[in-house]
Amino acid sequence: MMRVMAQTPAPRSTPDAHDGHVEHVDVLVLGAGLSGIGAAARLTTDHPGLSLLVLESRERLGGTWDLFRYPGVRSDSDMFTLGYRFKPWLGEKALADGDAIRSYVEETAAEYGVTERIRYRHQVVSAAWSSADARWTVDVLVDGEPATYTCGFLYCCSGYYDYAEGYRPTFPGEEQYEGTFVHPQHWPEDLEHAGKKVVVIGSGATAITLVPSMAREAEHVTMLQRTPTYVISIPARDQFSLALRKVLPEMTAYQVVRWRNVLRQMAFFNLSQAFPGPARAIVRRYTKKQLPDIDVDTHFNPPYDPWDQRFCVVPDADLYRVLRSGDASIATGSIETFTPTGVRLVGGEEIEADIVVTATGLNLLAFGGISFSVDGADVKLPETMSYRGLMLSGLPNFAYTIGYTNSSWTLKADLVAEFVSRLLGRLHGGSGEGRAQVVVERDPAVREEPFMDFEAGYVLRSIDQLPKQGAVTPWKLKQNYVHDIRAIRGSDLDDEALRWS
Numbered sequence: 159m160m161r162v163m164a165q166t167p168a169p170r171s172t173p174d175a176h177d178g179h180v181e182h183v184d185v186l187v188l189g190a191g192l193s194g195i196g197a198a199a200r201l202t203t204d205h206p207g208l209s210l211l212v213l214e215s216r217e218r219l220g221g222t223w224d225l226f227r228y229p230g231v232r233s234d235s236d237m238f239t240l241g242y243r244f245k246p247w248l249g250e251k252a253l254a255d256g257d258a259i260r261s262y263v264e265e266t267a268a269e270y271g272v273t274e275r276i277r278y279r280h281q282v283v284s285a286a287w288s289s290a291d292a293r294w295t296v297d298v299l300v301d302g303e304p305a306t307y308t309c310g311f312l313y314c315c316s317g318y319y320d321y322a323e324g325y326r327p328t329f330p331g332e333e334q335y336e337g338t339f340v341h342p343q344h345w346p347e348d349l350e351h352a353g354k355k356v357v358v359i360g361s362g363a364t365a366i367t368l369v370p371s372m373a374r375e376a377e378h379v380t381m382l383q384r385t386p387t388y389v390i391s392i393p394a395r396d397q398f399s400l401a402l403r404k405v406l407p408e409m410t411a412y413q414v415v416r417w418r419n420v421l422r423q424m425a426f427f428n429l430s431q432a433f434p435g436p437a438r439a440i441v442r443r444y445t446k447k448q449l450p451d452i453d454v455d456t457h458f459n460p461p462y463d464p465w466d467q468r469f470c471v472v473p474d475a476d477l478y479r480v481l482r483s484g485d486a487s488i489a490t491g492s493i494e495t496f497t498p499t500g501v502r503l504v505g506g507e508e509i510e511a512d513i514v515v516t517a518t519g520l521n522l523l524a525f526g527g528i529s530f531s532v533d534g535a536d537v538k539l540p541e542t543m544s545y546r547g548l549m550l551s552g553l554p555n556f557a558y559t560i561g562y563t564n565s566s567w568t569l570k571a572d573l574v575a576e577f578v579s580r581l582l583g584r585l586h587g588g589s590g591e592g593r594a595q596v597v598v599e600r601d602p603a604v605r606e607e608p609f610m611d612f613e614a615g616y617v618l619r620s621i622d623q624l625p626k627q628g629a630v631t632p633w634k635l636k637q638n639y640v641h642d643i644r645a646i647r648g649s650d651l652d653d654e655a656l657r658w659s
């Protein structure tokens with residue numbers, strides 16, 4: 159992808175209903191996280207003639223990689239696939255720290271001329287499509303004050319969870335606990351854990367990152383889980399990539415490693431799903447070797463098959479090391495009650511804690527919590543059907559990014575951006591002359607399925623508020639990058655589901 163630093167068209171401005179001005183742009187990208195910045199970089203490069211703005215509710219870019227500040231925060235997929243296809247990841251670590259990912263996103267925004275197109279503290283609340291005008295009217299709160307934008311195309315890169323609050327169940331007896339509760343999504347800058355007893359409740363990627371990080375300074379860390387997760391270790395530094403960079407140009411080396419990782423990950427996923435018994439046995443044997451003195455059949459034996467939920471990845475076996483050293487331990491069971499000094503499990507075991515980290519997850523919030531309407535009629539998301547996992551039936555000139563659950567998010571995000579770029583090519587010139595609108599029309603014969611076939615708690619808690627997917631292509635979400643290269647990059651824009659007008 160070639161970089162464009164040329165001046166691109168400025169938004170056009172007209173008076174609005176809030177006594178302010180309505181700015182009009184060809185493309186409005188919602189969210190300045192990994193996806194929104196990647197999308198804006200792609201679109202400004204491919205379509206330098208189009209005006210584009212990125213609206214971001216927070217004060218900084220980076221999304222997830224700016225919000226989460228807990229000790230050790232890092233990716234749990236490799237940066238060769240979590241990085242953009244068009245910008246090599248040159249960091250040393252394959253699983254990168256939050257700071258390094260945020261810097262990478264920031265650098266991309268600067269390099270591709272996106273930085274100056276971002277409007278911070280712009281919370282998008284609703285979007286109304288008018289077919290007569292062929293545009294979206296987007297209501298925004300800017301520092302709490304209403305403002306309006308209009309755009310020809312709305313591209314939602316708002317992530318998948320609620321930034322306001324993480325998921326935090328209420329625990330029995332928690333009001334008697336005299337220590338400190340903290341949720342990883344709202345980590346206090348001044349929280350001191352050195353020399354303290356810490357309990358981390360949870361078993362997902364966040365808990366598994368926090369335990370070794372906090373164990374370095376804490377007196378002791380206990381990971382308290384109700385249900386175990388599959389965990390595997392990968393080398394923190396990818397020696398193959400480091401060696402390749404010495405002999406190949408940066409981009410070539412990056413693409414080689416990226417493809418190796420894509421294929422390796424797909425093989426791992428497909429084999430695990432096809433042969434869950436042997437896959438489970440291999441993971442068990444590996445874990446037992448790492449933790450000979452720990453009851454792996456209790457603590458590392460999930461009730462579901464490999465990849466029914468996301469696999470947790472640890473760098474250089476750091477979790478196993480702290481468990482072996484005794485700096486951390488693991489308890490599997492249900493909380494009977496909190497006590498003034500910690501927690502008691504069903505069965506009577508008591509665990510003392512000065513700090514309890516509730517790594518209990520996220521609240522899913524799709525499409526940034528925006529309410530949509532089309533020609534005056536409210537859109538009920540559960541009545542819409544997702545098309546190729548990137549558009550919704552009945553919403554004209556609209557696309558969204560939700561990444562893979564079984565692989566790196568950005569693999570999908572990049573494909574969506576390429577697809578949107580093709581749509582814009584049609585809408586704004588060449589063969590698209592005279593076409594102002596593209597909308598997905600649902601096929602009533604296609605059987606509905608839940609939006610995601612994924613058993614994570616945050617998905618199951620919200621599945622009935624989400625759109626549907628269909629049972630067959632192009633309505634079916636495949637969670638398979640190689641399939642999607644064909645189904646998205648290679649798709650026909652005259653597909654019968656797409657209505658151009």
Ligand SMILES: Cc1cc2nc3c(=O)[nH]c(=O)nc-3n(C[C@H](O)[C@H](O)[C@H](O)COP(=O)(O)OP(=O)(O)OC[C@H]3O[C@@H](n4cnc5c(N)ncnc54)[C@H](O)[C@@H]3O)c2cc1C
Pocket residue numbers: 188189190191192193194213214215216219220221222223226232233234235236240280281282283315316317318319321363364525526527528559561565566567568
């Ligand atoms: C702790 C953690 C670790 C993760 N690790 C990985 C990993 O290793 N690999 C992986 O593939 N995925 C991982 N994920 C998933 C991760 O969210 C994605 O990888 C990726 O960062 C998502 O980028 P995004 O830009 O789509 O969304 P986000 O990073 O969530 O960014 C969305 C942006 O949109 C803004 N926004 C939302 N709603 C509105 C609105 N209404 N108006 C204006 N702005 C709005 C938000 O403020 C935010 O800046 C992780 C998630 C978490 C929480």
